[in-house]
Amino acid sequence: MVSPLDRKLLRDLWRMKLQSFAIALVIAVGVLLLVMMDGLVNSLAQTRDAYYDRYRLAEVFAPVKRAPDHLLDRIAAIPGVSAVEGRVVGGALVDVEGQTVQVRARAVSLPEFREPRLNAVYLAEGRRLDPRRLDEILLLQGFADAHGLEPGDSLTATMNGARHTFRIAGLAQAPEFLYSTAPGELAPDDSRFAVLWMNEEALAAAFDLDGAFNEALVSLDRGASEPAVIDALDRLLDPYGVTGAYGLEDQISNRFIHEEISGLRASSRSVPPVFMGVAAFLLYIVISRMIESERTQIGLLKAFGYTSAEIGAHYLKFILVISVGGVLLGCGLGVMSGHALSGLYQQYYKFPFLIFRVDPSAFITAIVVSVASASAGGFIVLRRIFALAPAAAMRPPAPADFSSSARLVAALRRFLDQPSRMIVRRIARQPMRSFAASIGIAVGMGLSVAMLGVLGGFDKAVELNFNVIDRSDANVSFVEPLGEKTIYELKRLDGIIEVEPFRSVPVVLRNGVKSHRGALDGLTEDAELNRAMRDETHQVYARKDGIVLSKPLAAKLDIGPGELVTVDVREGRRPVLTLPVVAVSQSLLGAPAYFELSALNESLEEPGRVSGAWLRIDPAKQQDVYEALKNMPAVAGVSLKDEARDALQRMMDEGAGATRYYMAIIAAIITFGIVYNSARIAFAERAHDLASLRVLGFTKSEASYVLLGELGLITLAALPMGAFIGTGLAGAIAAGFSTDLYTIPAQVGFSNVGSGALAVLIAALIAGWLVKRDVDRLELVSALKSRE
Amino acid sequence: MKTSDDPKTSGTTFDVKQLTRVYGEGPAAVHALRGVDLQIPKGDLVVLLGASGSGKSTLLNILGGLDRATDGQAHFFDKDLTAMSDAQLTRYRRHHVGFVFQFYNLMPSLTAHENVDLVTEISDNPMPADEALDLVGLSHRQDHFPAEMSGGEQQRVAIARAIAKRPTVLFCDEPTGALDSTTGRQVLRVIQDVNANLGTTVMIVTHAAATAAMAHRVIHMADGAVREVIENETRLSAEEIEW
Ligand SMILES: Nc1ncnc2c1ncn2[C@@H]1O[C@H](COP(=O)(O)OP(=O)(O)OP(=O)(O)O)[C@@H](O)[C@H]1O
Ligand SMILES: [Mg+2]
Secondary structure, eight states, X not given: OOOHHHHHHHHHHHHTHHHHHHHHHHHHHHHHHHHHHHHHHHHHHHHHHHHHHHTTOOSEEEEEEEEETTHHHHHHTSTTEEEEEEEOEEXXXXXXXXXXXXXXXXXXEEOSSSOOSSSOXXXXXXXXXXXXXXXXXXXEHHHHHXXXXXXXXXXXXXXXXXXXXXXXXXXXXXXXXXXXXOTTOSSBOGGGEEEEEEEHHHHHHHTTOTTEEEEEEEEEOTTOOHHHHHHHHHHHHGGGOOOOOEEGGGSHHHHHHHHHHHHHHHHHHHHHHHHXXXXXXXXXXXXXXXHHTTHHHHHHXXXXXXXXXXXXXXXXXXXXXXXXXXXXXXXXXXXXHHHHHHHHHHHHHTOSSOOOOOOHHHHHHHHHHHHHHHHHHHHHHHHHHHHSOHHHHHSOSSOOOHHHHHHHHHHHHTTOOHHHHHHHHHHHHSXXXXXXXXXXXXXXXHHHHHHHHHHHHHHHHHHIIIIIIBOOSEEXXXXXXXXXXXXXXXXXXXXXXXXXXXXXXXEEEEETTEEXXXXXXXXXXXXXXXXXXXXXXXXXXXXSSSXXXXXXXXXXHTOOTTSEEEEEEOSTTOOEEEEEEEEEEBOSBSOOEEEEHHHHHHHHTOTTEEEEEEEEEOGGGHHHHHHHXXXXXXXXXXXXXXXXXXXXXXXXXXXXXXXXXXXXXXXXXXXXXXXXXXXXXXXHHHHHHHHHHHHTTOOHHHHHHHHHHHHHHHHHHHHHHHHHHHHHHHHHHHHHHOOSSBOOOOOOOHHHHHHHHHHHHHHHHHHHHHHHHHHHHOOHHHHHHTOO | OOOOSOHHHHTEEEEEEEEEEEESOGGGOEEEEEEEEEEEETTOEEEEEEOTTSSHHHHHHHHTXXXXXXXXXXXXXXXXXXXXXXXXXXXXHHHHEEEEOSSOXXXXXXXXXXXXXXXXXXXXXXXXXXXXXXXXXXXXGTTOOGGGSOHHHHXXXXXXXXXXXXXXXXXXXXXXXXXXXXXXXXXXXXXXXHHHHHOOEEEEEOSOGGGGGGOSEEEEEETTEEEEEEEOSSOOOGGGOOO
């Protein structure tokens, strides 16, 4: 038989079903976020690992100019090396219809009569290469899809200065090209980067590498030391023109995907706790007020001789039903939306398969946090009630102490009518409860404000990068560093308004044990088109006497102005420089470092060399300019700012940043849940008083006014606090979203606060309206009776 | 008045000495009880009379273990209620006390039957809830919620709830205040039967002075103290009481 207390539990739950549901929902969305993010991170990481493993991605890459094939045996003999593959890779430019500029591509060789030992290819469509044909290619699937190319189509590409026409045998993907960015750009763009896999013989012929390779791929024995192997490789390959072997962590695609996953991991660790914290706080407030309103019944149970433990257990069940219900709902929804989102990520990252798994610890965290905070709210109130003698607990709570508010009310008498005085008196009588209610709403609003600030931060990152830092229209890069003559050639082109040269060299920056592999950009002193910025309005000029580091880079190296940084240049004569940091610049995209152009060239002993240029182009003559650039042999590729901007936007919308929209919705749900619960509880606490008012002859609207007026004041008091809390939370959430690829600034503006406040007010209006309906429907007799 | 130095053998249910209860402190303090001395023999049916605010409910609450005295002693047999821990008071209420409150104090979300069950659940030797409800003439309303019952019916449920556990002492704070003469007599009959058949010590607070005629002992309270205790030589049965 169900015990009478359990019946009471079930009936109370049913009576408060809407409110219980609202609370459970707030918990659920907090949990949803936690589980979803955790599931995403886990499944991406595991899928990546499985993909790498299945397709034998190399662990060390050693590019050379030209090395004879027999060297591969000597590489295999290096201790710690488990497998070796040599291959030919090269740059190519692909003609595509509808594309203003040629698309940069990578040509990669595949052995004719066997599977590659390392870096295998996943054939998505069509068939494998016919070993006897020299004009067949496998094309990167993403690129093919972006341009509507299919097996059987042909494709024209320029390699090593010569034009070739190929037949597409099949479409393929590979773990080393998961993330295909146009060179020099950060954001991936399927339509502007291609990979062509070809028979080794054909590619070797195109690059004059018969019987030789220009990239060695190496995998390691378990437990082997990667730096030792890299060292040995560099020594062995030194005579063959090495630019330095590097590990998987520096491989471009892997690095990007690593950044994205760790960015997602960072936000999964920092953002859901903020949400859970807010939900937990709400839970605490709501549960404690709900139990407070059961005070007379608790006194009664005590009067019958129920022990505190028995009564505590009863309310614990109540809390558990709601919070565990919320957690379960949240876990279910979290797994579902995690699954859905990771499906999107699967497409975005082009994994051929997907492993979805949520770490059980996420579920456990969710349950523990929710149940603990709900129980805390319950038990703190219960303890207070238990401390009272049952006779006192059975009396309606807080015997009216008018003395403190009497003077205030007396002072207000002249200005306020009777119902307004009641509102003021109630708030003044229980200032702590009113304050707690306000704080609850403020925290809810803070969450929404913070999310709005973060959403704006994404736009701001794009804005700052493409309007303030980069003011060019396009960027050209040369096949290799060239003399300044090329710059004059560009300047002479009709339609080019401005040309700003730059030099970019691969470097490893070091400060003690901290290091960063990236590029050092040589800018002219008076750079205009692509600049380093201290903030939105102040430029930082590149200097000859030291380098400028972007903020994320300075943070990564833990270094500041005045300190020395070691610059290990990986190009040309490969000098190792020690330079002072002269300034730190703002960068929301990537982690660049700047040096003055001529000083950089001087240190390389390559005066007057440039890697490319930033261009400003007359919009009317755009087409002519692109056509002319296409025909310049020195030009390796052109990237248009608009396209780069779109690509970045897409990366933020489809990559790690995609979860922000989920979070904004969740923040809105939590905010509404908080406001609605506050209204509901206020109504429950006041039902009896309201009925009395009505009995005394007050109209329905006067009665609602007393309730809603109090609610309104509490809500208004919450607004400034909400703005304040939002500013704090925005910092935490934005930091969680920032990755090494981009930094999301946390700036809560007036408009964010305004929108957040508006959302709260709308939520308050809806909640108020729902509650007003109940006030109007209030059955006087039963409301009065229900108090025993 | 019976007196004895050894309450255990004397059969005194309550032995109250200089019981004081002060609400609040400082100038706002209310002295609800100002030194009550009282003895209630086992098995007595006691009626407490007194003006509103004279401290009747306060005394009942302290003897029922619902409230604590500010000063003085109140022995329940050989145990001093004022010296008990909270847990001991809880056990005292659970095993010995039946309470009918001035305000009905039913659980709004439980039916009449379930309200009775709530108490029998935790007692050692309760009567079935049906039987208790039958005693107060409400077996046909057992599945109704408090909000669906009249004040008198609610009060009768409260009485059924109090007697169902067969308590050692039964406290009734104005049990008939809301009832008409017929139901009022009916309720008093039940209480009298419990007292007579189960030997339960009963204390009834009432404003209806006529009720005093059915008591063994009538206590008049005024201004927080006992003014007079009268032992009735002859008692009327519940049915004979003038209403
Ligand atoms: N919680 C309380 N706080 C302050 N004063 C109280 C409290 N409870 C009772 N009193 C005061 O103590 C005095 C005695 O109250 P009590 O309820 O015992 O009176 P009563 O004799 O039962 O009156 P009634 O016949 O009206 O029920 C009254 O003056 C009352 O105002
Ligand atoms: Mg009273």
